[in-house]
Every structure is written in C-alpha cells, then in structure tokens.
Amino acid sequence: MSINLKRRFWAAGLILLFFVGWELFCVISGMSDLILPRPSQVLATLVQRFPVLWPHILQTLATTMLGFVLGVALGVVLGAIIGVSRTAYDTAYPLLIGFSSIPKVAVVPIFVLWFGSGTVPAVLTSLSICFFPIVVNIATGLATTEPEMEDVLKALGASKFDILWNVGLPRTMPFFFASLKVAITYAFVGTVLAETVASNRGIGNVMMTASSNFNVPLVFAGLFILAGLGVALYVAFSLIEMRVTGWATRKNDFAAA
C-alpha cells in the first residue's frame, strides 16, 4: 500500500471511529436527545427534512460564493497595490490590520442597520472576512522576488511590468491559491454568522429557528450540512490549487516518493 493510500485509510478510519464512539456514548450514557442526539438520529432527520432544507443550502452556498468572489476581487486589487508599491504597503498595512482584527460579529449589526436583514448583510459579512487572507498573500507573493533575479532582469533592460509578468505573478500564484482555500472557509463562516443573526433564510437561520424550538436533531443536522459544505468547498479549492500550482509542491512529492 502506498503511503498516500495508507494515510487516507487512517483518516477515514478516524472519522468513522469518531461517529461510532459518539453513537455508543449516547446509547450507553442514556443521554437525552435534547442535549446530544445520536448521529444516526441526526442523519435520519437530515434525510427526512432534506426537501425543506435544500433551498436553504442553496441560499447559504450562493451567499457564500457571492461574498467570496467579491472578497477575492477586492483582495486581489488591494494585495496587488500593496505588493507592488512600497509606499502603499507602509501606509495601508496598519489600517488593514486594524480592520481585520475587528470581530466580524460586531459589524453584522451595522450592515443590518444600513441594508436591512437578509442576503445583503450576509454577503458583506462574508466578503469582509474573506478578503484579508487574499490581500496578505498576494502582497507577500509580489513583494518577495529574489533580489538577484531582479538584478539579472533589470540588467537585461526589463521593465517593471516585464518583471511583474514573468516573475512576480507566477511566483504569487501558489500564495494566491493557498489563500483561496482559507478565504472560501472564511466566507462560509461569515455567511452563516450573518444568517444566524439577521436573516430568515439559509442554514444559519434554520439552526437558529430549530434551536429556539428545541428541535435539537435539526440543529445538529444543520451542523452536519455546514461541515459537509465546508469540507467540499475546501477540497474543491485544494484540487484547483494542485492543478494550477503543482510546481510549488512537486519537490515535496518527489522527496516522499
């Protein structure tokens, strides 16, 4: 068995073990399903309520993707400006750090105040959480060109644009795709956060409503959906990353083989 396959086998085994352990714990301890429902119960709820849940899943996904796309666009533009210009870096960085360290729960009420509750504040929240890792990674990637490489190219008479196009951008790609992976997860968190606070649609809202009705299995069903979506989005962007910037990791694969 290859090392990779073995690793996957163990990872799958651990997940299975986790759910079996959970199920056994509930059965043996006689835990009330108002506190911790059994995973089999959650799964049953999930299947049974799926037709009702489906539009909410789509709502959460659509909001997340919209916030993500806008966040990436904003992040790329800001990151490029900061990464290319030393002055922009020095002036804008403190502001960005300040902005990024505000807990995003705190901005949701402001968005609601401005735009009412619903999809708009959810998109904005997810955007404002996910753009920051993009900015940092783009800026870092662009700013870290080897000085010798730059000298070689400048001595050839290369323009700033030549250097950016041939070295800066390709070198930034692995940073960019790595940050997409992080950003999509953040965007997801932002959406659900806003939905729980201020929306009448989406998985976040379903969980909130279920919780106030003491429908605990449904709350957990929502949690399962979120975990599933989160993993799916992460995996999708990991696959894209691997395809596009394989050169950055190829050396490691080689060493392991």
Place this chain on the structure above:
Amino acid sequence: MKFAIVKGAPPEPASPTRAALAVELSQTSVTFGSGASAVPALSETTMRIPDGEFVALVGPSGCGKSTILRLVSGLVQPSTGAVIVGGREIAAKALRIGMAFQNPTMLPWLTIEQNVMLPLKIVEPFRSRFRQEKRGGFRDKVHGLLAQVGLSGFAGKYPWQLSGGMLQRANLCRALIHEPRMLLLDEPFGALDQFTREELWAILQELWLAHRPTVLLVTHDLREAGFLASRICVMSARPGRILDDSPVEFARPRSIAMTFEPDFVALNQRLRELIVDARSAQTAGSA
C-alpha cells in the same frame, strides 16, 4: 565609436586605445545612503577594460566588487566620476549585458529550456520575434548552448531535478543566450565543491573562447581567477580601489594541471599577499 560621459567626468584627451574599450570607470566612487549613515562602498576608482578581455576582480569581502558589477550593469549610479560602457551612456542600457550570481535563481515553475530562454523574451531584437521563434530558432539556440555546457538531456527538466553544478551551468547559459557583449559574474561558483567548480572553469573558458564576450568575474578563489582571467585586479578593503592590476599570460586553453605549475603558484602567492596586506590595513585602520 562615440563615448558619452555619464556624470561630471573630467574631459580627457582622446587616445587611440579608447575605441577598443568595453568598460571604463574614471574616478568613479559610490556612496550608499547619505549624512551620518553614508557608506562609502567604492573610492575613486579608475579601470579600463578592453573589448573581449576576461578580467577577474579579487579583494577582501565588502570592498565593493559587487558594486563595480552593479555600476557596469547600470543597477547603481556613480556618486562621482563616470561609467562608460560600450561607448554609450549606461543609463540607456546600450550594451547587451548578461549577469549571473552565486545563486542560480532558476524560476521553479519553468523548465530549464524556458528558464534559459527568458532573456530572449525581454531583450531586443529577440523580444519582437519571441512568439514566432520560441518553438523554432530560439529553441535550437537554447539546445545548442545547453549542449555546449553538457546539459543536452536536461532541457525539459525542472530546476529541482538538477544538481547545484548543473543549475550553475544553466545559469551561465541564461547569461549568454542573448549574445551579450558583456558578461558579469558575481562569485558564480562560490557555492560549489572543488571538483564541480573546476569542471565549470573549463566550461566557462570554452564558452568564452567560443563567444568572446568581455567578462568581469568577481571571485574569492585566486586559482579560479588565475585559471580563467586574462587580467586580475586586486582591490583594497572598503571603500575599495584598485591596488594591483596584472595580466595573466598563460597560454589557452588552460588546464587544471597548469594551476599547479610553479609560475602559476607564484602568481597566486603574490596576489594572496596583496589581499592579506589589504585586509590587515583595514584592521589597523579601524582599530
């Protein structure tokens, strides 16, 4: 050929030898920073390098050797004096220049062939023909040069698949692919083991004999300087100036065995003493 003067150089009488000069520093000095934090890197240095010559620059570290290369390539402007390269202002990047450092800086996402081809994407007249010729003439050109340095089978490989010595050969190819008239090498073999280094000396000598660019080589290795150069300049400690300038007249092509002959060893010995003196002068000065 007409020579333009970059910065406040004293007018000099025209001499018949000037037309053959590739590089001329006259009373050139460089100071980094200003005020209290000013670092004088190069004190008034005068140096003339005829076209097609192979000059080695040796001296204590930090004495301004790299600064001279950066002056010639136009990456640094002189604080006073003039730098005249190929008869035109260096700011105009008139002379085609190839550069290589100790760090081979191959781009990891490109194959060796694509890495070596990079200058053709940037330098005219190749640049405007790049799209049409990157799979045709340019490709043959790259493969030809790779063959000359013994990298025939490696064009399609990625940098991480090559050893340090092979990367440095590819680096030499990248520095030469656009047929530069001037090759600037900053301790190119400094990170290699002794045997690989000697292999590369032979390769560089062959390349030089085949293409005859003007070469300015910075090195710490006096054997390397003696083996490769037709002239060796010894620099003083920082701020540097040229202490000694001697021709190296051994016949070419030179062999590694030659570096153990008495004449060669004597040259080495003399250069070594000059540098040791320069270093102790610096220590005494700063004490």
